[in-house]
Amino acid sequence: MEQTVHPLRIANFRAYWLSRFAGTIAISAQAIIIGWQVYGLARQTMAVEQAAFLLGMIGLVQFVPLFLLTPVVGLVADSVDRRWIVRGTTALLCTVAATLGYLTYTDALTLPALFGAAVLVGVARAFSGPAYSALAPNLVPKESLPTAIAISSIAWQTGTIVGPSVGGFLYGLHPDLAYAIVSGMLLLALGLMFLIGRVPQPPAQRDRRPMQRILDGFQYVRQNRLVLAAITLDLFAVMLAGATALLPIYARDILHVGATGLGFLAAGMGIGAASTALWFSFNPMKHNVGVKMLIAVVVFGAAILTFGVSRSFWLSLVALIIAGGADMVSVYVRTSLIQLHTPDAMRGRVSAVSQLTISASNELGEAESGFLASLLGPVGAVVAGGVGAIAITLVWARLFPELKNARTFDPPEALEPGPQNGGIQP
Template identity: 60%
Template sequence: MTSPAPAHPLAVPDFRFYWTARLASTVAQMAMVIVIGWQVYDIARATMTQREAAFQLGLIGVVQFVPLFVLTLVTGWAADRVDRRFIARASIALELFCAGFLAWLTYSGEVTLFALFGIAALLGVARAFAGPALGALAPNLVPRELLPRAIALSAMSWQGGAIAGPALGGYLYAIAPYAPYSVSAALFLIALFCMFMIGPKPRTAIVGSKNPWRQMIDGLHYVRQNRLVLGAISLDLFAVLLGGATAMLPVFARDILHAGPEGLGHLRAAPAVGATLTAIWFSWKPLKTNVGVKMLTAVGVFGAATVVFGFSRQMPLSLLCLALLGAADMFSVFVRQSLIQLYTPDEMRGRVGAASTLFISASNELGEAESGFLAAAIGPVTAVIAGGFGAIAVTLLWARIFPELRLARTFDPPENGDEPKKETVT
């Protein structure tokens, strides 16, 4: 007799370990990120003006993005050729080292801008490998029909970590500057244990060329030819690149809203609150119809919320705008990830996931850099407002350039030619 098919992703033991590992590692990552940003800005402000210190925040984004940009082809290829569990374990182990090293530097009072930039680069390397491996591993853990819910739950674990992480980092830093890094190290240990508990999973062999370099290029070729996937990924890239207000949160918390490190934790957590509520809704009632139009609308709302946040001088309104911004972003993320995972064959998920990670990182890290540099030039408030309007403009432009997005009705890949077709890479 065969066991009945699971009715929910959390009924699958390996997915539960995966979910826990993502939650623990995300809490740790976000706790570290919030403190690294605060330390960079605080150390810089001791000798620099507000705009010069904002420029340092922009450089942190560049430092984290460069490893992702350089390693994208390698990390995607590795996720399709090497056991994805091994890659995830090694990435988490590297993050564990970073947390422990920063804890020691901060405790001993020897933390410097140089050290913070160096650790940020190592975290970028870890994320470069972890992103494609973890993204491609999730579909191997659950039946295909449960994948949209699994994506929502995975997003929920990430967003839940994004809620707890910044607040935890801010509060622990107020107690002792080294405490956030110490707790992050412990959480990375938990994540590493959970990844070791996931059993081996069969994967589809790479088809086509046996040349590793050609196999790496095939992933980019697939993304370029599949206009639905390309449109979804690039929309997020340019919208978040322009509308990334989160990079300026240390500036708003310290010099505009005058909220201090605890207030910064609240500001960083607010987008994740909205995103988590959206992910919970999708895990219970997945989106099924008019997915493309709804994604475009969500990105437009993201831009509008960014504009209002830039004008706000009251903490409650700022938190509300950030929560709405996070909810809209989660809506877009859920649609994009579902389209990518369900439209991409398993043997190419690592390489396509690497391209997606590069685009996402470009929107996040380069968005931070763009926001920091623009803030240095025209001021943080003007930079945030202009970025929000830019995100709205990108949404309108992408709806015209990529009609495939407007025409996407469901997550089911087209079989009868009624919707845009993808090209098979050989």
């Protein structure tokens, strides 16, 4: 039997993986920096509750463009060279980071400038997310696809969780240094994307109207209950229990550890995620994947609950490490299930739907955390979120038995061309 080629031995995939990893770290680092700057500027004239509300608004203004653009970006990812979509959006993100760095250096930074940057970041991520996700399977042979999907997911999730720790540490050293490195990493990500040669991409379905093709993606997710369960569980659990937006409040006003402590707190989830990702790179999950995802989300909610009530810096850090590891398990399972249960011709549109729920859980979750913190206080908001994540997991286990019955990542039957769902029938 011919041995499966590891994806990282393929030059195109290697460049893609490094680009996604560097770009995700940079974007996530910039997000924590923007949050810290918004909170710092707001606290000069506002109370904690009002400043928390503005932190939530940063998440909202990033979510709105993604919500509005989701029907379009998936179709674009299935119709246009995915490499050029990523190149264009990465160039935009690099420009935004350099501009914020210049405004910080000249002491000209304002709240409107930060909110305007957040909107542009939301637009760029709306287009780049589906293109990145749908591009990975085009770079490797079919037999290497499960490993490629897992490794791609690890790059994104690890970058997402490690990035805030990088941003916090760099900003604690010097704000100008932080933005310089973020801009440099985005420039590196852009250069790596230009190293990827031409890759095959399914032809656009010209026989169907664009609006019908857009609806096909939503219809496919709705009809495939396993994909629907995996996507929506992450949506509600992380939206309820996301505590990242409130880390500046905990660092400054609850644990009293400042910008440097913020870096350590943000690093907690990064340590947990990176350790778990490293384990999966040598010991890929093969059995009882659905049950393990459900357990991981419960552990995530319990860890966030512990972080919310803690007044000890070290206990808070340990809780975030556990939360990061549990989150990585959930994302590893969810992303693998979605990609392996979705035909290539629809991966852009299904990835767009998935990205919408991910953004809802992250950016909209930040808004929810900020709004709830303005009403209940930051501790009350985090505690309520942790309890909510555990409750929603128990409900989903009953509503979607397909999830707990998912033994492996393999689809129950081959994905064949058919008359439904834009020419694809699961």
